[in-house]
Amino acid sequence: MSERKGGNGFGIVVTFVVMFVFWILLSGIFDVLHVGAGIISCAIIAFVSHDLFVREGGLESRKFMRLLLYIPWELYQILLANLDVTYRVLHPSSFKRGRPDGSMFGVGPIDPVIIEFETTLRSDFALVTMANSITLTPGTITILVDPPIGKFWVHAIAKAPGDALLVDQTMQTKVAEVYDEK
Amino acid sequence: MVEIIGILVAIVTIFIALGVFFMITGVIGLIRFPDFYTRLHATGKCDTLGEILIIAGLLIYHVFIYSPGADITVQLVPVKLLFLIIFILLTNPVGTHALMKAGYTTGVKPWKVGNERM
Amino acid sequence: MIETSFFQEYVLLLTGVLIALTILVATYRAGIGPGVFNRVVAVNVIGTKTVVLLVVIGYFFERPYFFDLSLLYALLNFIGTLIFAKYLERGEIWSR
Numbered sequence: 284m285s286e287r288k289g290g291n292g293f294g295i296v297v298t299f300v301v302m303f304v305f306w307i308l309l310s311g312i313f314d315v316l317h318v319g320a321g322i323i324s325c326a327i328i329a330f331v332s333h334d335l336f337v338r339e340g341g342l343e344s345r346k347f348m349r350l351l352l353y354i355p356w357e358l359y360q361i362l363l364a365n366l367d368v369t370y371r372v373l374h375p376s377s378f379k380r381g382r383p384d385g386s387m388f389g390v391g392p393i394d395p396v397i398i399e400f401e402t403t404l405r406s407d408f409a410l411v412t413m414a415n416s417i418t419l420t421p422g423t424i425t426i427l428v429d430p431p432i433g434k435f436w437v438h439a440i441a442k443a444p445g446d447a448l449l450v451d452q453t454m455q456t457k458v459a460e461v462y463d464e465k
Numbered sequence: 466m467v468e469i470i471g472i473l474v475a476i477v478t479i480f481i482a483l484g485v486f487f488m489i490t491g492v493i494g495l496i497r498f499p500d501f502y503t504r505l506h507a508t509g510k511c512d513t514l515g516e517i518l519i520i521a522g523l524l525i526y527h528v529f530i531y532s533p534g535a536d537i538t539v540q541l542v543p544v545k546l547l548f549l550i551i552f553i554l555l556t557n558p559v560g561t562h563a564l565m566k567a568g569y570t571t572g573v574k575p576w577k578v579g580n581e582r583m
Numbered sequence: 584m585i586e587t588s589f590f591q592e593y594v595l596l597l598t599g600v601l602i603a604l605t606i607l608v609a610t611y612r613a614g615i616g617p618g619v620f621n622r623v624v625a626v627n628v629i630g631t632k633t634v635v636l637l638v639v640i641g642y643f644f645e646r647p648y649f650f651d652l653s654l655l656y657a658l659l660n661f662i663g664t665l666i667f668a669k670y671l672e673r674g675e676i677w678s679r
Contacts, residue, residue: 309548309651311541365487365514368507372494390499394578418558419513424506425562426569438565438575440506478594485601488632492605495612495628501620504612508624512631519598519635523642538647545650546638549657553634556661560627563668568620570672583617 294337299329301336349461350412356457360420367421371440394441397426398448402433402455409462416454423448473529480522487515500576500583501568509561513553520550595643602636623667630660 306321307313374391404410410433414425417437422444427436439445448454494507524546531539576583606629613625634653641649670676 308541308544311538361510361514364510368494368510369487369490372490372497372507390497390582393498393503395500395503395575397575414562415555415558418509418562422506424502424509424565426565436569438502438506440503481594481598484635485598488602488605488635492608492628495609495625501618501624504621504624508628512628516631516635520638523638526642542647542650545654549634549638549650549654552654552657553631556657557631560661560664560668563665564620564623564627567668567672573618573620 294333295329298333298336299325302328346408346462353412353457353461357416357419360416364419364421367444392441396439396442396445398437398439398445400435400437400449402435403459404433404455404462405430406462409458412461413454413458416458417448420444420448420454470530473525477522477526480518480525484515484518484522487511487518491515499580501573502565502575505561505565509557513557516553517550520546520553524550591643595639599636599639599643602632602639606632606636619671623664623671627660627664630656630663634660 302325303321306325307318310317310321371391371393376391402413404413407430410428410430413435414428417423417425417435422440423437425435426438428434437445437448439448488511491508491511494511495504498504498507524543527546528543531542574583609625609628609632613622613629616622616625634657637649637653637656641647641653666676
C-alpha cells in the first residue's frame with residue numbers, strides 16, 4: 284500500500300462532497316427521507332472507494348485551468364472531423380458494377396495507412412488527453428499507446444490527415460504546453 | 466413573446482435536423498466502407514457529434530420553454546442532460562479506441578486500395 | 584399554455600422515426616459482417632442511438648423518467664463495449 288499525498292481524510296471528504304452534490308442535483312427532492320438516504324449511501328461509498336478518485340499524482344490547478352482553455356479548440360476539431368467524414372462518405376465515386384472490390388457503389392476517396400511516432404509526453408493525463416484528441420481530429424484514430432517511451436500507433440484514413448499529425452506536429456506542441464512537458 | 470418562442474423553436478429544429486443528418490451519414494458510412502477500421506472511423510466520429518447536437522437542442526428547448534414557473538424537479542432536468550453530454554463526449558472515443566486496439570492485436574488485416582472488400 | 588405543440592407532435596415524431604430507421608439499417612451490418620468485430624461495432628452503434636431515442640421519446644410523451652433511463656443505459660453500453668473488447672483481446676476476462 285503506497286502512501287497517499289493528500290492523506291486519508293482528505294480523499295474521503297472530497298469524494299463524499301462530490302457524490303452528495305451529484306445526488307442532490309439528480310434528484311431535486313429535499314425531504315428527510317431522500318437526503319438521509321443520500322448521506323448514508325455517499326458515506327458508505329466514500330469509505331469504500333475513495334482512493335480510486337483522489338490519487339497521489341493528481342492534477343494541479345494550473346494545469347486544470349490550461350486544460351479548460353484547450354477544450355474549445357478540441358470542440359472545433361470535432362466539427363472539422365465530422366465535415367471531413369461526411370465528405371468521404373457521401374462522395375459519389377463511379378457507379379460501375381464489377382469493380383475489383385466487388386461493391387456496388389464504390390468506396391470513395393479513402394486510402395488507409397498506419398503510422399507510428401514518438402512524443403515527449405510521459406504522464407498519465409497527458410497521454411490520455413493526446414489519445415482522445417487524436418481520436419477526435421479529422422481522419423485519425425489511436426490504436427496503441429506505449430507509456431515508457433510515449434509512442435503512438437495511429438490509423439489514418441488518408442495520407443493528408445496522417446501527414447498533418449506526423450509532419451506538422453501542432454497537436455503535440457499544444458498538449459505538451461498544457462501539461463508542461465517540453 | 467410569441468416571436469421569441471417562434472425563433473427558439475426554429476433554432477432547436479435546426480439543431481435537431483443537423484444531428485439527425487450526421488447520424489444518417491454515420492450509418493451510411495457503416496454500410497459503405499470496406500473494412501473494420503474505416504467503419505470505426507465513420508461511426509466513432511459521426512455518432513458522437515450527432516448525439517451532442519440533438520441533446521443540446523432539446524436542452525435549449527427545455528430551458529426556455531418548460532422551465533419558467535414550474536417546480537424544482539422539472540427545473541433540474543437540464544443538469545441531467547448536461548451530464549449526459551459530458552459523459553458521451555468522454556466515453557465514445559475511449560470505446561472506439563478499445564475496439565480498435567482489440568482488432569489490431571488480434572490480427573485483423575487493414576484494407577489497402579485495390580483489395581477485396583471485407 | 585405551451586403553444587409549441589406543433590413542434591412536440593410533428594418534429595419530435597419525425598426525429599424518432601428517422602432514428603429508428605437508422606437502427607434498422609445498422610442491424611444489416613450486425614447480420615452480415617464477416618467476423619465478430621463488425622458485429623460488435625454495429626451493436627455499439629445501436630446502443631448509442633438508443634440513448635438518443637430514449638431522450639426524444641421522453642420529450643414526446645412528456646414523461647420525465649426517461650432521462651434517468653438514458654443516463655443508465657449510456658453507462659451500461661460503455662462498460663459492455665469495454666468488457667467485450669477486453670475479452671476479444673485476451674480470451675478471458677479475469678486472469679488468476
